[in-house]
Amino acid sequence: MIIVLPIKEESEKSIVSDQLGRANYFYVYHSENDEGVIFKNTFLNENHGAGVKTAEFLLKQNADVLITPRIGEKALEILLETKVKIFKSNAKIVKENIKDYLNGDLEELY
Amino acid sequence: MKQLLILSGKGGTGKTTIASSFIRLAKSKQFADCDVEAPNLHLMYKKGSKDSKPYYGLKKAFIDQDVCVECGLCKDHCRFNAITDDDGYKVNPFKCEGCGVCGYVCPANAIDFQQSTDGSIDLYQDNYRFSTGSLKMGSGNSGLLVSEVKKQLQDSEGLTIIDGPPGIGCPVIASMSGVDFILVVTEPSMSGFSDMKRMIETIRKTKTPLAVCINKYDINKDISNNIKDYLYENNINFIGELPFDKEVNNLINQSISLVDTDNPVGVEIKNIYKQVIDLM
Amino acid sequence: MQIAVLSGKGGAGKTLLAVNLANLIEGSTFLDCDVEEPNGVFYFADTYNKEEVYTKIPVINDHLCKHCNKCVDFCRYNALIDFLGKVKVLPSLCHSCGGCQLVCPHGAIKEKDELLGYINYTSVRDHKIFGGELRIGKETGVSIIEKILAKANTNEDSVIDCPPGNGCSVMESISDADYCVLVSEPTVFGLENLKMVYDLTKIYKKKSGIVINKAVEDNGLVEAYAKEIHIPILGYIPFDKNLALSNSKLEMVSNGAFKSYFDHVLNRIKKEVSI
Structure with a gap:
């Protein structure tokens, strides 16, 4: 399973970003091998449609789950048509969010 | 850090007055003005050091007259009527939306796209941290600028208060990201009421908790009552109403904070503030 | 004569002034x-006719699309996305520039009309x-x-209620005006936004004057600014609860x-325009 989170800093110890499309980085976690890769958000400074580009990124990463504090209307419109499930993050760091999700402790946003 | 956003839908409902009163009551160390098309909060908090960064919008077309072969293809293809040929082919920067079509159709490669400064991102620091920005006139989209203004906020103790943009468009959506609570200020007029409904619809999509207060409620008590009924039926917190008072503008012009006086509007703002804090 | 009424800040009284001036000009x-906040029409009538306004948005023919993504890369508004082997259009982000159709090498993009909004129109007495x-x-x-602006006959008198703020739509609405009326409240906030719209009228070299709305005994802030930039104060609309009540019910207070x-304001404008 592939889980994606928007994050603030380029580190596994980062907390989850409070923005999705305009997060600094994305953390892409593969549960099969318990490994995560950090991607820089290249659409951060787009004038239009940063959320749309983020949704596109999630699809390219073949994500199954998105963990985020909130999601914009346009990204949501796209993701609702896909298999991606959207869960609400908690205030803890990335690893804790993933653990909580796997334990079923996170709430589904949509 | 807890963030409180103040919104209104319609402009001129008293959003900034309430925001500045809240800043005072909360002894807030950090606040922001996201109304980048018509910022006002800086008129009250411009002490201390100021850092300004340019804000760049979409790149706009620029025609190099020396290279242009005057074929007119760019003008024919521009859907925004941004290209004129009165005195050589020129781009009107206020109309150009930076779509890139003219550059694509130009056979002479005479058009290039240049970064334009569409506004500024400002930070005032004194014994507070105040983030704001302003959009240059004629520059369309301000959602990105609002995000930039919000990015200057840090994790801090206490309450961060954000004066939001008017309307329900892109800048408003951008201002909502990451906030913990939204206070909607409305006024009892047909337009105030209909804008408030559109606003609430927009907020509910983000699932952010909210409450509503009415400013100048006694100007039209019938509409005020209709607003309250609407909020009750839709299960939305109604947390107070401010009377119409001519004295308010005088106090603001003299830079006196309403909540430092025994003005009835100031007294009610304190009451609303208390309820917001309880709800948060 | 075409008069444009504008104000930088919402709620300053722009619509109040515009509808009442139009009401007084035969x-x-x-x-x-x-x-975005279409209330002016309701001061004149409860019912009106509707005319649909369309914009163009792209439609992708999935059979012809070779998934080259040239359109996705071209779109500056990110209104097209690569959706797992298909290109998907997001109409809400599209600016209808037509670029995607131009760059598509396979002729897979056509445009269709999409409803953008309406023009509401009616006639009341001798007013359109x-x-x-x-x-x-x-x-x-x-x-x-x-x-809407194209509906104005340049030989006839018209009053334009401009959008708030200082965006491109305001520029559009004053571009043909003979005179700009700047509405301001006599507060520090009002003044700040007045400066903003005045700068805008200067770009188009328009003649302008100020109306102080919600006027009180001391309107010195705005009066001093008017003196400084050498433009006239056209008149004062009082800060009055009864006026506010009538206006909140969309009544024609004039x-x-x-x-x-x-x-008074109208006579002053006529005088200014004739100079």
Whole structure:
């Protein structure tokens, strides 16, 4: 399973970003091998449609789950048509969010 | 850090007055003005050091007259009527939306796209941290600028208060990201009421908790009552109403904070503030 | 004569002034360009006719699309996305520039009409009334505003209620005006926004004057600024609870007790335009 989170800093110890499309980085976690890769958000400074580009990124990463504090209307419109499930993050760091999700402790946003 | 956003839908409902009163009551160390098309909060908090960064919008077309072969293809293809040929082919920067079509159709490669400064991102620091920005006139989209203004906020103790943009468009959506609570200020007029409904619809999509207060409620008590009924039926917190008072503008012009006086509007703002804090 | 009424800040009294000036000018056309908050028309009538306004958005033919993504890369507004082997259009982000259709090497993109909003129009007594309405979720109503402005006959008198703020749609709405009326409240906030719209009228080298709305005993802030930039104060609309009540019910206050204030402003404008 592939889980994606928007994050603030380029580190596994980062907390989850409070923005999705305009997060600094994305953390892409593969549960099969318990490994995560950090991607820089290249659409951060787009004038239009940063959320749309983020949704596109999630699809390219073949994500199954998105963990985020909130999601914009346009990204949501796209993701609702896909298999991606959207869960609400908690205030803890990335690893804790993933653990909580796997334990079923996170709430589904949509 | 807890963030409180103040919104209104319609402009001129008293959003900034309430925001500045809240800043005072909360002894807030950090606040922001996201109304980048018509910022006002800086008129009250411009002490201390100021850092300004340019804000760049979409790149706009620029025609190099020396290279242009005057074929007119760019003008024919521009859907925004941004290209004129009165005195050589020129781009009107206020109309150009930076779509890139003219550059694509130009056979002479005479058009290039240049970064334009569409506004500024400002930070005032004194014994507070105040983030704001302003959009240059004629520059369309301000959602990105609002995000930039919000990015200057840090994790801090206490309450961060954000004066939001008017309307329900892109800048408003951008201002909502990451906030913990939204206070909607409305006024009892047909337009105030209909804008408030559109606003609430927009907020509910983000699932952010909210409450509503009415400013100048006694100007039209019938509409005020209709607003309250609407909020009750839709299960939305109604947390107070401010009377119409001519004295308010005088106090603001003299830079006196309403909540430092025994003005009835100031007294009610304190009451609303208390309820917001309880709800948060 | 075409008069444009504008204010930087919402709630300053722009619509109040515009509808009442139009009401007092016999045979005038009223053009409400505030398409995001279309209230002006309702001062004149409860019912009106609707004309649909369309914009063009792309439609992708999935059979012809080779998934080369040239359109996705070209679109500056990110209105097209690569959706797992298909290209998907997001109409809410599309600016209808037509670029995607131009760059598609396979002829897979056609455009179709999409409803952007409406023009609302009616006639009341000797007035023609036009307003516009942008559909919720649409980003820009500039093309609706262009269509409303095109309804004005340049030989006849018209009053334009401009959108708030200082965006491109305001520029559009004052571009043909003979005179700009700047509405301001006598507060520090009002003044700040007045400066903003005044700068805008300067770009187009328009003649302008100020109306102080919600006027109190001391309106010195705005008066001093008017003196500084050498433009006239056209008149004062009082800060009055009864006026506010009538206006909140969309009543035409210039038909009643407050007529003289608007007459005064109108006479001043006529004088200024003739200079």
